[in-house]
Amino acid sequence: MQVQCGKCSRPIGITDIVQSSNGQLSHVDCTRPNVLSPEERALLFVYCSAHIVAYCPACDLRLPFGELAADPLGGRTNLCPRCRRDLTETVRAHLFNCVTLPTDIRQRTREVREAAQKLIKRSQQAMDRADALLREAEADLFERQQALRGAMTRRAAAS
Numbered sequence: 001m002q003v004q005c006g007k008c009s010r011p012i013g014i015t016d017i018v019q020s021s022n023g024q025l026s027h028v029d030c031t032r033p034n035v036l037s038p039e040e041r042a043l044l045f046v047y048c049s050a051h052i053v054a055y056c057p058a059c060d061l062r063l064p065f066g067e068l069a070a071d072p073l074g075g076r077t078n079l080c081p082r083c084r085r086d087l088t089e090t091v092r093a094h095l096f097n098c099v100t101l102p103t104d105i106r107q108r109t110r111e112v113r114e115a116a117q118k119l120i121k122r123s124q125q126a127m128d129r130a131d132a133l134l135r136e137a138e139a140d141l142f143e144r145q146q147a148l149r150g151a152m153t154r155r156a157a158a159s
Contacts, residue, residue, distance in 0.1 A: 005026045006024040017034065053065045055087070
């Protein structure tokens with residue numbers, strides 16, 4: 001079983017940007033679950049606007065943030081301007097390793113992402129455990145129902 005978004009009911013992926021409210025996970029933006037977070041975009045704008053932040057392996061292009069393409073009708077961003085490949089993960093990887101970011105900001109950025117991934121994994125593990133417990137209880141109920149039917153059959157045969 002996968003963790004489902006509390007807003008859109010679609011599965012939450014390990015690379016999706018999530019939020020937690022009252023113990024329930026949801027996408028920050030259900031239409032674009034893997035989009036850069038507002039904080040990531042702000043850091044890129046402030047610290048990385050003057051240098052290369054993305055690499056498209058298909059086109060062998062290195063791109064600054066301002067040259068990444070967008071698809072306003074499809075709602076996609078961080079695209080290679082030539083082949084339209086989504087480069088969000090390469091942009092995010094740049095952010096985690098960019099030497100122009102202050103060390104403490106870069107470290108906190110990594111920590112936030114790791115905490116979100118841990119939350120998704122732990123939610124998945126909790127669902128898996130709950131599913132296993134439910135199956136055990138169902139098996140126990142079935143076994144006890146069978147025993148009751150057997151006892152009733154024996155009782156009826158003895159009468």
